[in-house]
Amino acid sequence: MNIVVCVKQVPDTTEIRIDPVKNTLIRQGVPSIMNPFDKNALEEALQLKEQYGGAVTVISMGPEQAKATLREALSMGADKAYLVTDRSFGGSDTYATSYILAKVIEKLGPFDVILGGKQAIDGDTGQTAPSIAEHLGIARLTHVLSIKIEGNKCIVEREIEEGVEIVEAKLPILCTATKETNKPRYATIKGKIDSLKAEIENITLADLPDIDVTKIGLKGSPTRVKSTFTPKRQSCCEMLEIINPRETARMLFGKLADAKIL
Amino acid sequence: MSLLYTDEQKALIALVKEMAENEIKPHVQELDEKGECPKDLFKWAFDMGLHMLEIPEEYGGTGLSYETTAMIFEELAKVDAGYAITLVTTFVALRNVILSGTPEQGKYFADIIGKGNFAAFALTEPNAGSDPAALRGTAVKDGDDYILNAAKTFITNGEIAALFVGFFKTDPAAGHKGISAFIVDADAAGITIGKHENKMGLRLSNTTDVTFENVRVPASSMVGPEGSGFKLALNALNLSRAFVATMAVGIMQRALDESVKYAKERKQFGQPIIKFQMVQQMLADMAIKTEASRVLVNNTMRMMDNGSLVRKEGSITKTFVSDCAQEVTSNAVQIFGGYGYSKEYPVEKLMRDCKIFQIFEGANQIQRLTIANELEREYK
Amino acid sequence: MDLKQYQDVWVFVECFQGQPKDVGFELLGQGRLLADALKQKLCAVVIGKDVDEGIKGATAYGADIIYAVQGNEYANYSSDAYGYAFLELCARYHPNTILIGATANGRDLGSKLAICLNTGLTADCTALSVEEETGNVVWERPAFGGNLYARILCSETRPQMGTVRPGAFKKPEKFQNRQPVMIREVIHTKEEDILTKVIDFIKANDEAGVKLEEAEYIVSGGRGLKGPENFAMLQELADLLGGTVGASRASVDAGWIPQTKQVGQTGKTVSPKVYIACGISGAVQHLAGMTESDTIIAINKDATAPIFDVADYGIVGDVFEMVPAMIKEIRVSRNLN
Numbered sequence: 009m010n011i012v013v014c015v016k017q018v019p020d021t022t023e024i025r026i027d028p029v030k031n032t033l034i035r036q037g038v039p040s041i042m043n044p045f046d047k048n049a050l051e052e053a054l055q056l057k058e059q060y061g062g063a064v065t066v067i068s069m070g071p072e073q074a075k076a077t078l079r080e081a082l083s084m085g086a087d088k089a090y091l092v093t094d095r096s097f098g099g100s101d102t103y104a105t106s107y108i109l110a111k112v113i114e115k116l117g118p119f120d121v122i123l124g125g126k127q128a129i130d131g132d133t134g135q136t137a138p139s140i141a142e143h144l145g146i147a148r149l150t151h152v153l154s155i156k157i158e159g160n161k162c163i164v165e166r167e168i169e170e171g172v173e174i175v176e177a178k179l180p181i182l183c184t185a186t187k188e189t190n191k192p193r194y195a196t197i198k199g200k201i202d203s204l205k206a207e208i209e210n211i212t213l214a215d216l217p218d219i220d221v222t223k224i225g226l227k228g229s230p231t232r233v234k235s236t237f238t239p240k241r242q243s244c245c246e247m248l249e250i251i252n253p254r255e256t257a258r259m260l261f262g263k264l265a266d267a268k269i270l
Numbered sequence: 271m272s273l274l275y276t277d278e279q280k281a282l283i284a285l286v287k288e289m290a291e292n293e294i295k296p297h298v299q300e301l302d303e304k305g306e307c308p309k310d311l312f313k314w315a316f317d318m319g320l321h322m323l324e325i326p327e328e329y330g331g332t333g334l335s336y337e338t339t340a341m342i343f344e345e346l347a348k349v350d351a352g353y354a355i356t357l358v359t360t361f362v363a364l365r366n367v368i369l370s371g372t373p374e375q376g377k378y379f380a381d382i383i384g385k386g387n388f389a390a391f392a393l394t395e396p397n398a399g400s401d402p403a404a405l406r407g408t409a410v411k412d413g414d415d416y417i418l419n420a421a422k423t424f425i426t427n428g429e430i431a432a433l434f435v436g437f438f439k440t441d442p443a444a445g446h447k448g449i450s451a452f453i454v455d456a457d458a459a460g461i462t463i464g465k466h467e468n469k470m471g472l473r474l475s476n477t478t479d480v481t482f483e484n485v486r487v488p489a490s491s492m493v494g495p496e497g498s499g500f501k502l503a504l505n506a507l508n509l510s511r512a513f514v515a516t517m518a519v520g521i522m523q524r525a526l527d528e529s530v531k532y533a534k535e536r537k538q539f540g541q542p543i544i545k546f547q548m549v550q551q552m553l554a555d556m557a558i559k560t561e562a563s564r565v566l567v568n569n570t571m572r573m574m575d576n577g578s579l580v581r582k583e584g585s586i587t588k589t590f591v592s593d594c595a596q597e598v599t600s601n602a603v604q605i606f607g608g609y610g611y612s613k614e615y616p617v618e619k620l621m622r623d624c625k626i627f628q629i630f631e632g633a634n635q636i637q638r639l640t641i642a643n644e645l646e647r648e649y650k
Numbered sequence: 651m652d653l654k655q656y657q658d659v660w661v662f663v664e665c666f667q668g669q670p671k672d673v674g675f676e677l678l679g680q681g682r683l684l685a686d687a688l689k690q691k692l693c694a695v696v697i698g699k700d701v702d703e704g705i706k707g708a709t710a711y712g713a714d715i716i717y718a719v720q721g722n723e724y725a726n727y728s729s730d731a732y733g734y735a736f737l738e739l740c741a742r743y744h745p746n747t748i749l750i751g752a753t754a755n756g757r758d759l760g761s762k763l764a765i766c767l768n769t770g771l772t773a774d775c776t777a778l779s780v781e782e783e784t785g786n787v788v789w790e791r792p793a794f795g796g797n798l799y800a801r802i803l804c805s806e807t808r809p810q811m812g813t814v815r816p817g818a819f820k821k822p823e824k825f826q827n828r829q830p831v832m833i834r835e836v837i838h839t840k841e842e843d844i845l846t847k848v849i850d851f852i853k854a855n856d857e858a859g860v861k862l863e864e865a866e867y868i869v870s871g872g873r874g875l876k877g878p879e880n881f882a883m884l885q886e887l888a889d890l891l892g893g894t895v896g897a898s899r900a901s902v903d904a905g906w907i908p909q910t911k912q913v914g915q916t917g918k919t920v921s922p923k924v925y926i927a928c929g930i931s932g933a934v935q936h937l938a939g940m941t942e943s944d945t946i947i948a949i950n951k952d953a954t955a956p957i958f959d960v961a962d963y964g965i966v967g968d969v970f971e972m973v974p975a976m977i978k979e980i981r982v983s984r985n986l987n
Contacts, residue, residue, distance in 0.1 A: 021795030021915075021935060022899075083285075102771065103764060130794050132915060133773035134752075135761045138729070142765035147845035148729055151754045163849075168754040169816075170666050173726070174850035187909055194289045197282055197319045197342075198332050204278055230770030234788065234801040239934075239941075245948070245964045253975030256965060260947065261979055263963065269924060269945050270891075296904065 009062030009157065011053045012113055013086070014124040014137065015046040017070050017077035021129050042077045045125025047084075048185035051192040052155065053123050054085045060157050063087040065119075067112055067211075069097060069105060075208050083195035083203035090116065094213040099226030102131075106139030107223050111216045113144065121162075122182040126151050134184075141182035148182040149175055153189055272561040273568055279338055286342050289314050290349040298350045298474070302619055305466070307353060307474035309430065316386035320346070321357045325364060329380035337571040340516040344564070347520025348527075351623050352474030354520070356388060358513045359426045363389035363435045366506045367453060370494040375453060382432055390431035392422040392454075392480050393503055399424075400636045402437070402503060403446035407482065409438035416440075416492070418452065418460075418485040424630075428478030429463045431456050435506075436482065437499050449499035453491045460485035471622035508580055511588040511631045515567045518595040518627045522560040525602035525620045529553060532606055543605070552601050559594035566590060582644040585637040592627035592634060599624050653746075653785070656808035658715070659685040660693045660745040662736070663708050664756055667725075668700035670707040672821060672864065673751030677814055678711040679822030680778050681749050684787060687780035690746060691715055694830075697735050699725040705832070710824045715831045717743070723839050726848035727755040731839040733762040738837045740767060745809045747787055749778075752813035760813050770804030772812040776942075786810065795915045796938025815919040817863040818942065860894040862911060866923045867893025870913055870940070871901055874929020874950060874969055878906035883973045884928060890980045896920065896940075898930045914939035928969045932957025949973070 019038045027034050042050075053064045066081040068074050069092040078089035092112050100108060113122060122141070127134035134150070141148035153165040153172060162181055166173045167188060195203070213219065222228055246263075250256050264270040275283070293314045301307050315321060324339040325331025334342075346354040364383050368376040383389055398404040407420020418438055422428075434454040441448030454461070464479025494502055530553060533544035543549050570587045573580050580587075599621040603610035610617050628634045661681045663674035678694065685692040693715040694708035701718045708716050719735045736759065740748075748763065750756045752774050764771035772789035779788045781803070789802040789812045804810040862868065869888040871881055884895045896913040897906070913920055915935035925943035930936060932948070932955055940946070941960050948961035949972045958964040965972055 019794065021797065022933065024794055024797045024934070102761075102773075103768075106761075106765070127916075129916060131773075132793065132795075134757045135764070135771060135773055138758050138761035139765050141729075142762050148758070149846055150758050166754075168666075168727075169671075169854075171854040172852045173848045174852070175846050176849050177846040194314065194318055195285055196317065197285070197323060197334070200281055200285050201278060201332075204281060230764075230768070230807045231772055231789075231802050231804045234803045236793075236798055236800045238797065239792075239799055239937075245958045245961045247958070247964045247966065250965065250967045253967070253971040254979060256967070257972065257975040257979040260963060260965070260976070261983070264924070264945070267945075 009056060009060040009121065010065075010117070010119045011056055011062060011121045011123065012065045012067060012116065012119045013046070013050045013053045013081070014109055014122070014140070015050065015066055015068045015077055015081055016043045016125075016128045017041070017068060017074040018043045018128055018130040040073065040076065042080050043125050043128045043130075045127060045129075045185060045187065047125075047192040048187060048189045049123040049125050049183075050081055050084060050086065051190045052152075052183075052185050053121070054193070055190065056121060056155060056157070057085075062120075065090070065116060067092055067109065067116070069093070069100075069109060078208050079203040079206065080195070082206050083199040084193055085199060089206070089208050090211050091208055092211045096213050096221070096225050099229065100224060101229035101231045102133050102135040102139055103230055104224050104228040106136045107143055107228070108216075108219070109136070110140045110143035111219050112211055113140065115211070115216060118180065120157075120179045120181075121155070122146075122180065124182070124184050126184040126186045137182060137184045144180075144182070146180050146182060147177045149177060150184045151186050152183040153186075155183060272564050273341075275341070279341055282338065283341055283345050286318070286320070286345045287348075289318065290346055294353055295349045298353075299613075302473045303613075305468060305473040307356065307476070311353070312356070312388075313386070315353075315357055321360050321386075321388075322364070322380075322384060323361065325361060325368070325380065329364075329368060329376060330384040331380070335571070336512070336574045337568060340513065340567060340571045343513060344516050344520040344523070344567075347517035348524040350474050351517045351521050352472040354517050355472060355475050355514070356427060356430075358510065358517070359391065360387075360389045362506055362510045362513065363391055363433070365509060366502055367435060367493055369505065370451070370498070370502045371453070375491075375493060379433060379453060387432035388427045388430045389433045389435065390425050390427035390480075391506065392420070392425050392428075392434045392436040392482075394424045395421060396423050400633055402449065402500060405437060405439055405449060406442075407436075407438045408442060409440045409450060409452060411440075411489070412486070414489050415486050416452065416489060418454065418482045418487060420482045422480045422482070423464075424467065425478055425480045427476055428480045429466060429476050434480070435493065437503060438482075440496050444497065446500040447497050449503070450496050451493040451499040451502045452487055453493060454482070454485060454487055458485050458487065470625060471619070472626055505579070507631055508584045509574070511584040512567065512570045512574060512580060514627055514631050515563070515570070515587045515591040518591045518624055519560065519564045519567055521620050521624045522556070522563060522595050522598045525599045525617060526553070526556045526560050528617055528620075529556065529602045529605045549605060552605060556598045556601055559598050563591040563594050582641055585632070585640045585644075588627075588631060589634045589637040589641070592624070595624040595627055596621075651807060653808050656744045656746040658691045658693050658743070658745050659688065659747045660695055660717075660749065660809070661708075661713070662748065662750045662756065662759070663694045663696050663704045664751055664753060665696065665698045665701070665704045668698055668703055670696075670704045671751060671753065671816070673753060673756070673814070673816040674704075675707055675711040675821045676816070676819040677749045677751060678708065678713060680814065680819055681747075682712055682822065684747060684778055684780055685714075687782070688746065688785055693717060693745070695719075695736065695739060697724050697732055709828055709830055711822060712825050712828065713830050715833060718832070718834045719837045720834070721838050723841070723844060726851075727759075728844050728846050728848070729758050729762050730844045730846065732759055733766070734839040734843065735837045736763055737766055739835060740809065742835070746785075748809045748811045750811070750813045752815045756813055760811060764811055767807075767809065769807040769809060769811060772802045772804070775812045775814050776818055778812070778814075787812070792915065792938050795933075795935035797934045817919045817921055820921060860892070862894055862896055862913070862918050863920060865894040865920070867891040867926075868896045868913070868920055868922045868924070868940075868943075869893060869926045869928065870896035870898065870930060871907070871928050871969075872898035872930030872936075873900040873904070874931075875901060875906065876929075880970070881907055883977065887926070887973055887977050887980075890977060891924070893922065893924075896925075898936045899933070927957050927961070928973060930957055931955045932960065
């Protein structure tokens with residue numbers, strides 16, 4: 009069983025604050041973490057490996073610092089890690105990113121199972137992983153809860169809004185994991201120590217000779233950011249004093265009734 | 271942070287912190303009330319290898335230095351020292367079997383612990399606490415076996431251990447030189463686990479009576495030569511003293527963290543109480559004692575890494591650190607005021623947890639005696 | 651690429667077992683605004699084994715043209731069959747803009763279409779408008795957990811595509827007696843081209859009461875609730891209001907309440923009539939999921955909590971006192987006690 013997991017290094021969005029004066033993001037001091045859903049994907053890959061044998065490869069597109077996330081993946085038990093990095097990849101949207109990653113997967117493959125998180129917590133698009141499958145022309149199932157391999161097929165539980173679908177698909181397949189898929193393991197102390205010393209290879213544009221350069225980077229991205237802004241919150245909150253809880257509750261419901269809300 | 275940490279140490283500390291805060295901390299308050307810790311909760315520690323950190327790799331351990339191991343256990347103790355000591359007791363027992371026993375004994379013990387099991391020392395008896403020479407438990411030779419009889423008390427991990435290192439008199443007339451140590455499987459016939467101690471603190475740590483009644487063990491389970499048990503116990507105590515000190519540092523650091531956070535949030539007379547000089551002095555003294563303790567522990571660990579037995583230094587460290595911890599946690603409760611006395615807030619538990627550190631592994635009074643004896647010898 | 655060839659605003663009216671989802675209708679409301687600004691038509695796309703309900707809904711919510719594709723292979727969603735049918739429609743009618751609900755299937759379909767059509771797709775848009783001079787849709791969306799918003803354009807390629815979360819917009823008013831142009835296309839996907847097959851389905855245990863995204867009243871709890879047992883009082887208040895309980899990420903992460911109840915960037919987006927935030931500090935990722943609510947009431951011990959910045963009514967107080975008081979007050983006023 010050959011498995012590849014796509015992981016992304018993201019800023020811990022729970023730690024991001026807004027500069028109240030400049031109204032801009034404060035990114036300094038915000039820790040970088042492995043996208044939490046990608047961790048579920050990696051855990052699923054490690055469990056598949058434990059059950060069916062094989063190897064788990066991890067790839068991540070990003071700057072040199074993203075190697076920290078790849079090391080984390082190694083410390084959890086991944087066998088090999090590659091950083092996909094090149095100046096020409098910068099500015100890629102989900103179309104271009106998924107194209108580049110598909111090319112990398114073709115180069116490193118073939119793989120039976122490709123895994124990723126259902127979305128990244130910084131971009132929150134949930135588009136990159138299924139787009140990779142489309143570039144590769146393989147089956148995909150998003151939001152999976154479990155994966156069972158039976159020969160050259162797999163049986164997957166897939167979560168949709170209405171319930172859980174049991175889906176049969178031929179390998180190779182791309183699946184995306186969610187928080188409900190599993191609980192990611194912690195690295196072992198030994199795994200952590202080894203991962204700090206591990207060599208991580210870079211994959212650059214030069215390693216992908218058949219890539220169409222008009223489809224990568226800022227130029228190859230059909231969407232473009234026109235502008236960004238931080239949400240302005242103008243407080244028009246009416247504060248109700250606590251006289252005693254019952255009195256305050258009565259006051260609140262009175263106001264809601266006056267405003268025809270309740 | 272007063273120590274110079276390597277990148278590797280920083281990474282390991284962060285990893286253990288993440289695990290302990292996510293998986294252990296949410297359960298601590300409830301388990302403290304109940305006075306127990308389910309084995310399931312140790313799955314995390316076993317999976318990470320926290321029960322075998324300083325055990326050499328040939329025995330399935332991680333082979334870390336005492337220094338790095340101590341840093342990791344300080345972090346674990348910040349979340350709960352009772353959880354931490356369950357693991358410390360286990361690896362100190364294993365380490366001493368490896369040090370004093372045959373390679374086969376070491377392997378046997380390490381294999382069982384490596385699978386995710388606990389170990390315990392069965393030393394203390396009702397009338398032999400600070401004075402192990404007064405042990406009454408006996409080991410009597412019977413053919414190729416020994417027959418063990420003893421009533422042991424205050425046994426850390428008593429109920430949950432898979433293996434005991436038990437101390438018995440092979441020569442009841444010979445005082446401490448008549449003590450021998452044995453490896454005993456916890457499921458051996460004749461072992462009864464007594465009542466679980468309803469303790470003031472370290473309530474996640476399991477402490478019970480253990481009775482050995484005609485327990486038959488092969489002679490090959492004796493660790494080291496006959497009569498060497500007392501020496502083994504002393505070595506084990508040196509090691510565990512250094513490690514209990516590191517846990518006390520963890521408790522202190524937690525007390526300081528909670529106190530500073532609270533003092534910044536809590537407002538009286540229109541300002542946060544951290545702005546009041548008397549609170550400032552308390553916090554500063556807490557920080558001084560915590561930092562000094564940490565450096566002292568670190569130095570002792572490094573001496574042990576260099577092969578020193580730390581007979582005097584271990585006693586100095588344990589005594590100083592546990593006395594400081596008592597003061598620091600008591601002041602944390604003071605800073606929290608009425609809330610500090612409430613179980614809703616975390617600091618009263620720290621005060622309860624750290625009292626035992628002045629008592630176990632040799633009471634601080636005995637430690638001072640040891641230190642004075644060493645001094646007397648040094649200045650001959 | 652001659653962008654002018656591409657006309658009309660398409661909305662995918664996603665159905666599940668023949669029943670259209672609300673998000674499609676919410677998008678018809680937004681699609682109407684875009685279509686009018688572009689001076690183009692608003693079209694609905696319905697794909698399924700049964701399409702009648704979808705067509706009925708699309709008619710009521712104002713589509714000018716309805717494209718319907720019917721076939722047994724569309725009984726369950728699959729990327730391959732739905733993708734093929736939708737791509738065929740695109741090849742025949744060249745839409746300018748496609749709006750899709752950001753459901754599990756919608757996101758998947760959107761990705762497939764965008765890659766196959768070599769065009770741009772913007773996820774989870776919270777506001778849509780048209781750049782008058784260029785005719786580009788301006789897709790506004792949150793990023794970094796709602797800390798930052800971006801306006802995104804897809805100016806060089808068509809169709810321009812976006813997904814929108816269920817609940818991000820309200821359904822428009824229904825029309826009576828509208829007669830849209832009905833176009834039924836016969837498109838069949840070959841069996842062997844469908845790589846995934848649904849072999850079974852387990853319906854979600856519909857927890858008693860109202861669905862979060864559809865609730866008119868939501869009582870949400872955060873870290874300030876201190877434990878799972880305290881959600882019971884929120885449930886009681888919600889039941890009295892005829893609503894449901896929600897939660898912040900903190901209380902979901904703590905395991906106090908299932909993830910299905912999570913409101914926010916990584917949970918659900920809601921826009922109820924009344925949102926009562928109890929012991930929720932108001933981290934941006936939470937705010938990103940609930941600021942569209944009509945009226946927000948915040949109860950929190952900390953007067954500086956950011957939740958008060960978005961609230962209409964704020965109470966600096968103890969949720970353990972206020973919530974029971976509110977329950978009592980409602981009961982008394984309705985003579986329930």
